[in-house]
Every structure is written in structure tokens, then in C-alpha cells.
Amino acid sequence: MSEDGLEEKALEIIKSRPNGVLQSDLWKELKIDSRKCSRIIARLESEDKIKRIWETVRGTRTFRITYKPQKAEKKEADFGLIMAGGEVAPCVGCTYECEPDYCPDLGNWIELLAKELEAEEKKAEEKPAPPIEEEAAAAKAVKAPVSEKPAAKAKKAKAVSKSVKSGKK
Structure with missing residues (x-):
């Protein structure tokens, strides 16, 4: 089996065990020598896919290898929905349990939003018509x-x- 195939198989075994797997058990399960297993583990660790921690089992020092879940890519957020005139909607960080109908901060923010929309409409109307x-x-x-x-x-x-x-x- 190729190095890449062994790497994938080792990663599958590590993922399948919630508490991880001992390196001494992994090389036996993969039916390879401990030296080759160490190289595979080192490569996976350098790619930040696994984590290994020293452990002593029955008087023998080995590593416990656990899978590191990969971070999902961050999506860019559209803050236009909560912004008006460079101001963030007051409800975003609000800790008060108020009625939105009676919140002065929210009312002021809505007025700012309305003024911003009116300004945009005026700009659109002021554009000259083509000759x-x-x-x-x-x-x-x-x-x-x-x-x-x-x-x-x-x-x-x-x-x-x-x-x-x-x-x-």
C-alpha cells in the first residue's frame, strides 16, 4: 500500500476512536513497522490533523493519538442589514428585556435609517436625464x-x- 493510502487509513482509524488510539496499537493494526508508523504520524501531526500525547501503558511509553477536527472556513458576513449611517442596530448588543415599540435607542436608529434611505432616493432623482x-x-x-x-x-x-x-x- 502507498504512503498516502496508509496515511488515509491511519487517519480513518484515529477518527473512528473517540478517545484516540495508542501509536503502539496503530502500527500493529496497519500491519507496518513502528518506524514507518512514526513517519506517518509525524506527517499527520505536521498537517495539524492529529494531536499526540505521551502516555505510559503497562510500563511502556507510547503516544495516544487523537483526531483534531478541522476548522470550518469562515463566511463573510453582510453587516448591511444591521447598519444605518455607520451605526450598528442597538439591539445587537442590548442586554435589556424591553419592548421594541418603546425602545428609544431602537427608535433613534430607525430614524437614522429612514434619513439614509431618503438621501439615497434624492440622489437617484437628481441625476440628469440624457439629452x-x-x-x-x-x-x-x-x-x-x-x-x-x-x-x-x-x-x-x-x-x-x-x-x-x-x-x-
């Missing part, structure tokens, strides 16, 4: 056949707008 000529050119460009290239569309739109201004077709 009428650009809208007409954009509408004609949309109606143009698909085979035309963008540069050809732009030339055609300029020619049409010049002819409209001069009164020619």
Missing part, C-alpha cells in the same frame, strides 16, 4: 440590423442627425 438627441440616436442604433458594426452605426446616426438638421434626406 433628447442622444435618445434618438440610441433608438435608431437599436433598430439597426445586427450585422452592422458599432462604428458603422455611429457614422450612420451622425449622418442621419446632420441630414435632419439641414432638411435633406
